[in-house]
Amino acid sequence: MTTQVFGHKSPDTDSTGSAIIWAWYLTQIRGEAATPVLLGEPNTEAAFMLRHWSLDKPAIIADVEAGAPVVIVDTNNPAELPASINKADIRGIIDHHKLVGGLETKGPIEIRIEPLACTATLMHKMIGEDMAKAPRAIKGAMLTCILSDTLEFRSPTTTPEDTAVAQALAGELGVDIPAYAAEMFAAKSDVSSFSDAELLRMDSKEYTVDGHDFRVSVLETTAPKIVLDRKDSLMASMVDVAKEDGADQVLLFVIDILNEEATLLVPNDLVKSVAEKSFGATVSGDTVVLPGVMSRKKQIIPSLKV
Numbered sequence: 001m002t003t004q005v006f007g008h009k010s011p012d013t014d015s016t017g018s019a020i021i022w023a024w025y026l027t028q029i030r031g032e033a034a035t036p037v038l039l040g041e042p043n044t045e046a047a048f049m050l051r052h053w054s055l056d057k058p059a060i061i062a063d064v065e066a067g068a069p070v071v072i073v074d075t076n077n078p079a080e081l082p083a084s085i086n087k088a089d090i091r092g093i094i095d096h097h098k099l100v101g102g103l104e105t106k107g108p109i110e111i112r113i114e115p116l117a118c119t120a121t122l123m124h125k126m127i128g129e130d131m132a133k134a135p136r137a138i139k140g141a142m143l144t145c146i147l148s149d150t151l152e153f154r155s156p157t158t159t160p161e162d163t164a165v166a167q168a169l170a171g172e173l174g175v176d177i178p179a180y181a182a183e184m185f186a187a188k189s190d191v192s193s194f195s196d197a198e199l200l201r202m203d204s205k206e207y208t209v210d211g212h213d214f215r216v217s218v219l220e221t222t223a224p225k226i227v228l229d230r231k232d233s234l235m236a237s238m239v240d241v242a243k244e245d246g247a248d249q250v251l252l253f254v255i256d257i258l259n260e261e262a263t264l265l266v267p268n269d270l271v272k273s274v275a276e277k278s279f280g281a282t283v284s285g286d287t288v289v290l291p292g293v294m295s296r297k298k299q300i301i302p303s304l305k306v
Contacts, residue, residue: 003034003069003091004061007119008080011038012203013148013184016046017141018073018119020055022094024138025123026071029130034071037061039082043202045148048187053140064088074119078102079206094119094126097297117157120145124165136173143169144184151220151257152181157298182222185257189221196230196237200250205296210306212270215247218296220255224263227254231287235267255294262293262300270306277305 005023007015019036026034036058042050050057064070066087076093077100078085090103092110096119114122120142124131131139146166150158153166170177191199204217219227227234238250249270253262264279266272266286275281281288293299 001033001069003032003071004037004064005034005071005073006037006039006058006061007072007074008077009039010201010203011040011042011046013043013046013049014119014145015074016042016058017049017145018094018123019058020141021120021123021138021145022071022073024134025127025130029127029133035059043188044190045184045188048184049141049144052183053137053144055137055141072103076100076103076113077205094122096122116159117155117162118146118149120149121159121162121165124169125161139169139173140175143173143175143180147177147181147184148188151255151294152177152185154257154260155294155298157295185220185222189223189226191219191221191227196234197241199227199230199234200237200241200252201245204250205301206245206247207301207304209304212248212306213246214304215242215245215250216253216296216300216304217250218253218255218262218300220257222257224254224256228263228287231265235265235286238265238267253290253293253296253300257294260292260294262290264288264290274304274306278303 003026005019007019023034023036026032038058038060063082063084067089069089069091071092073094075097076095086104090105090109095113096116112122116122124142143166146162150162153163200217204215207214207216221227242250252265255262264275266275266283266288272283275283275288279290
């Protein structure tokens with residue numbers, strides 16, 4: 001059977017690109033039939049990557065069949081995966097997030113999790129000398145994933161390895177990193193066609209903090225005003241999104257890539273308390289700016305308190 005390679009729901013650039021990269025590696029280098037798939041529509045930056053490097057958009061699936069061989073990339077959290085994931089035949093996990101637990105396998109599998117900013121960086125290391133055989137589009141996807149997850153090396157999750165791999169790939173491809181990253185971030189910032197609910201779910205993860213279930217959403221942008229101009233409707237939509245998703249509250253952090261800060265929307269006293277206790281912020285309105293906060297994984301999630 002063909003192995004399906006996929007990342008998390010609400011696929012971003014790394015989740016989309018890494019599925020494509022690893023499916024190429026399994027098929028072309030290891031001789032194992034594999035195909036990338038997605039668990040939803042890719043975000044605007046991921047869609048830009050597909051167009052720029054002339055990559056086919058992977059098929060979108062809603063669930064996996066019992067016994068179907070799969071490789072999971074860019075997550076190991078069952079909440080971010082298909083409902084039937086534990087009925088599938090999980091063959092491998094490649095990730096750069098903390099180990100969550102809850103996945104079941106039918107036997108010993110290959111697992112690689114390292115504290116890097118990007119799954120694609122880890123894949124570059126795993127593929128090794130065979131990267132010389134990778135087509136331009138695969139290398140381009142890898143570069144795009146790294147620049148996305150590191151916010152062009154601004155994110156505190158960035159490691160020297162992420163930077164070195166991205167710079168080497170850019171050199172091979174003849175890509176000017178600042179110019180290309182600007183195109184990527186412009187694509188990511190174009191959210192005009194998305195509803196409030198879609199924006200709140202676009203890049204979000206579920207976390208429980210002190211008995212409260214949160215949907216922690218981030219929107220990384222070079223044009224934060226476009227999002228913040230919609231704050232009233234976004235805060236109103238949080239009520240329905242939280243109810244539909246079984247959460248107590250949606251936390252929305254608008255990440256200003258260029259100014260390296262986050263703005264948290266504060267619709268009620270619960271979020272005000274979270275802002276004050278988690279970040280030592282003084283909240284006087286319905287938004288609060290958090291200087292230097294860029295990373296959900298490294299700065300937001302570990303800090304959350306109620």
